[in-house]
Amino acid sequence: MNNVDMLVTGVGGQGVILASDMIGEVALAAGCDVKKTDTLGMAQRGGSVISNVRIGQKVWSPLIRESGVDILVAFEKLEAARWVDYLRPGAVAIVNNHALPPLSVNLGDERYPNDEEIAGILRQRAGRIYFINGTESAKKLGNVRTLNMYMLGCASLLLAFDVQMWKDCMSRRIRSNVLQVNIAAFDLGRKEGLDVHIG
């Protein structure tokens, strides 16, 4: 396959790192060279999290150059807008239509951008932008923490890997007592992603 550079972003605690790990593992299983790296703050929860995942014949740097990202998968709206400079012109953005306002917003010091502003920021670079209701769908499944697998289901529509490979990886990486609900979230992400014509 061609080289694919992906950015997976969100807020600490949303499961960004597990999701991006799994993209890397599936790509390796498919015979690709892979590098991935995470940048996160110093605490356990609440900070910005960003994962770079690079897949291809041969990958040098684990960090993607600015204007180099092909696919952005954002678990939170503000964290989608924040990384716009990293998108290449025409990039694809899958954005969870969910806001987690930072403390500065709660304290009234800063303003959370509205949906039009976020879409406007992304449109400066992205070719296709898909807003999906991942958090709502994960809640309907009874476990909001399956959001990451839902997002992975959406993202899998843009990657040429067999569905079974994703599920094998999930079986390896996810505890058995929550495996079924996570697989259901992945499947729902794929289905609802298709509904909005991701791919």
Add this chain to the structure above:
Amino acid sequence: MKELLSGNEALALGAYHAGVRVAAAYPGTPSTEILESIARFEDVYAEWSTNEKVAMEVALGAAYAGVRSLVSLKHVGLNVAMDPFMAASTTGVNAGMVVISADDPGIHSSQNEQDNRHYVRLAKVPLLEPSDSQEAYDLMAYAFDMSEEFDTPVLVRSTTRISHSKSVVDVSRRRVLAATQVGFPRNERKYVMLPGHARLRRPVIEERLVKLAAHAEGSPLNRIEWGERSLGIVTSGIAYQYAREVFPKASFLKLGMTYPLAKDLVRHFASQVDRMIVVEELDPFLQENIEALGIKVSGKEFVPRIGELNPSVVEEGALNAGLLAGTAPRQKTHVDSKLPRRPPLLCPGCPHTGIFFVLSGMGKRLKLPGAKDRSLRKSTLTITGDIGCYTLATYPPLSAMDTTACMGASIGQALGMKKAGVDNKVVAVIGDSTFLHSGITPLVDAVYNQGRITVVILDNGTTAMTGHQDHPGTGVSAQGKETEAVHLEQLVRGMGIGDVRVVDAFDMKALRSAVRSSLDSAALSVIIVRGECAVRVPRRSAPRVVDTEKCDQCGTCLLLGCPAIQTENGQVYIDTTLCVGDYCTICQQICPRQAIGPTVEE
């Protein structure tokens, strides 16, 4: 077999396959996962040491006794461990001893930025630098062999981007244990560093460096990758990956052994290319060593010496230096600077929030939303801080920390301020793991020198910031075995401190009363604030809700800085998916209108 491993996992697996039998470390980002990975192997003794100095001494003892040993630490951890590291260089090691230093360019999670490569010149020991996980895995066996062949500790330098990047590793080796007998070969002239013996070791160290320099010339870790001869790039570590990406056509001298420098190899490479540059992260370590050979080279003139490199930074430097034909990089939108920032925060249910709210309130430091900034100079309380999650209490609204320097510094700094004669009450705040790491000796100092300070030990029962490692206070070893727990109250009372209070971290009334009494105390006082880390003990029940009828939007609860307490259109509400409920209840306790209570089950 191919696996996707982080640099830290690869270093650990490489050390395991190289036959390491004793591994010691203190947790520190970005090095923590090395010891965590190696602790999973039952045929290795792996420990969390109380601090890096102890870890170095444990490893050195094991190496003396004929067993391959490993120390892993973050860059500033090597500062702590420099004394025994110098000793290891002086005595030599017997069995192989490798020290992995994980530097943090860009200061992702540290108190400073320092290039630990400089330490090898001081210690006169060899330096190896991997560029990805495969190299990290492969060079560990090489490092242990080198350590034994030259009777020297070997420093392996990783960085955040090596340690925390995953790449493909062909795990080709199996664990090989050395055939040597375990046992300490007594040899006073080698292992007892009386001045007379230490003088005997000095020429041995210098001769060792000469032999290592000769070894570097033929080392397979150093290689030339020929491309076009117009530009030659000397590089090492993660910078190699960035440079290969930015300069696809250039020739490369890729150094895996960066000290002592392979001088002839560098001279040869320089003679074959029209222009030679160095691409390296942080200080001009290679560049200055090459310049010392009288070879014309550039690098730091256009590659920044501050912060983490990445392909964009290297490309920008190359364009500015005229090394790359092409247009300037795409104009940035600078959107990121206009969006609300999202700094890390104390978690919902964090046992540190209550005590900082109390300290900050008593010191008149809390900042109400929209209120004018009060000058901190008017605060009646000075709070010296330390290193852990709780350093985040520096940020508003809590604004509860005045200093953070290095591990354990809070207590000595508080003592120094008091002895300097400040009028303010001075409180030192330090976590349990940090206290055991390096807070004990300064507290003994405060006892001995009669410092009238208050020391608050935040005991959350874990080393939280680095991902919940055990420590001497938890009674569980790095390999999950039950062991002796050090009891903090016994420890501080044993030092001779009489005024010791132990308080529940979620009892606001008790916290206030303890702080008030301790601040009024004429003697040195200690408050142990105890409450388990909310992430480690995820108990959730009855999330709190705001009764909008009673709430008058005074904003007091927002001053906790709890991520679960949010506002929408001016009304405060609590995000029930984040609130830990009965376990915490701090917001309920401080609400002046009693407007916060448990969710009523339907």
